[in-house]
Amino acid sequence: MQVRVLYFGVLKELFACPSEDIEVETGCNVGELRKVFHGRMPERAWKSMAIAVNQEYAGDEVLLFEGDEVALLPPVSGGAPGDACRRR
Amino acid sequence: MQIAIVREVIDAGSITAELKAGADGAVCVFDGIVRDNTRGRRTLYLDYEAYEEMALNQMRSLAEEAIAKFGVRDIAVVHRLGRLYVGESSVLIAVASAHRGAAFDACRWLIDTLKKTVPIWKKEQFEDGAVWADGEPFPEEIVRG
Numbered sequence: 001m002q003v004r005v006l007y008f009g010v011l012k013e014l015f016a017c018p019s020e021d022i023e024v025e026t027g028c029n030v031g032e033l034r035k036v037f038h039g040r041m042p043e044r045a046w047k048s049m050a051i052a053v054n055q056e057y058a059g060d061e062v063l064l065f066e067g068d069e070v071a072l073l074p075p076v077s078g079g080a081p082g083d084a085c086r087r088r
Numbered sequence: 089m090q091i092a093i094v095r096e097v098i099d100a101g102s103i104t105a106e107l108k109a110g111a112d113g114a115v116c117v118f119d120g121i122v123r124d125n126t127r128g129r130r131t132l133y134l135d136y137e138a139y140e141e142m143a144l145n146q147m148r149s150l151a152e153e154a155i156a157k158f159g160v161r162d163i164a165v166v167h168r169l170g171r172l173y174v175g176e177s178s179v180l181i182a183v184a185s186a187h188r189g190a191a192f193d194a195c196r197w198l199i200d201t202l203k204k205t206v207p208i209w210k211k212e213q214f215e216d217g218a219v220w221a222d223g224e225p226f227p228e229e230i231v232r233g
Contacts, residue, residue: 008139009209010220050226052207055142057230071139071207075223078136078143078167078208079179079199080120 001026001066003033009074011049014041024064031060033070048075089155090164091148093140098177103164111161112184116191118199120179122172126221132213134221136169136178139207143167146206150198158194160185165198167208178210205230 006019024033030051038046051058052071064070090103100119108115122134151163164182172178181198185191203224210221 006139008207009137009211013220048225050230052139052142055139055145057205059231071142073139073207074209074220075225076203076205076207077210077221077223078138078206079203080123 001028001064003064003066003068003070005033006069006071008071009077010045011041011072011074014045026066028064029060030058030062030064030070033064034060037072045074049073050075089148089151089162090166091144091151092166093138093144093147094166094168095170096168098166098168098180100177100180100182103166103180104182107162107164107182107184109161109184111186113186114184114188114191116183116185116188116195118179118181118195119177120181120199122174122176122178124174126212126214130215131174132215133171133173134178135171135211135213136167137209137211138167138169140169143207147202150201150206154183154194154198158185158190158197160190160194163194163198165202167202167206169208 002021002023005022007015012018050073053062054069125131147165151165160183162184166180168178181195183191183195211218212221
């Protein structure tokens with residue numbers, strides 16, 4: 001089956017496109033899709049990304065279905081320029 | 089509630105004026121603006137982008153959660169996308185409440201939570217190059233579900 005994968009921020013630049021249709025096995029979950037991208041991006045980016053399915057954050061156990069919209073989300077940085085986030 | 093993603097200048101005055109009602113004793117406003125440097129490196133401008141439908145949904149649920157959690161009366165959250173220059177507002181959060189304590193607390197919680205969970209990103213253009221800003225790590229419950 002196919003799912004549509006959307007890329008944002010640094011990942012959109014890395015893959016040089018905003019989205020791709022990707023073939024996955026029927027019954028595939030978010031964790032398995034996550035593994036498909038291992039090695040296709042820097043380790044740090046892979047470890048820190050969150051995944052949303054049909055516009056909701058989804059844990060690794062969430063099942064995917066034909067035609068789902070899956071977004072790969074780098075750590076978000078909206079709002080004002082970082083202040084709290086520089087403490088780490 | 090006023091929840092919006094815009095591409096034009098955020099009019100803080102009119103958003104705040106529209107929010108006020110007779111029952112309010114306080115409106116607390118957070119106006120996030122583009123700073124001229126990041127860790128001493130001179131910033132020229134920032135480019136903001138979003139996963140727009142999801143960002144709007146997230147902003148709306150955060151506002152609903154804040155009303156329930158802090159007991160404030162009404163909230164406006166407006167985020168701007170596109171190219172923003174030094175001094176321009178990227179985000180405006182206004183909280184109206186009968187009492188100031190709850191308004192301050194809700195406003196602080198909203199901006200802190202927005203920065204961790206709402207899918208918006210910015211690329212910082214410096215004099216000598218550009219980088220996607222480091223976001224805070226996602227809260228554990230988001231990554232693991």
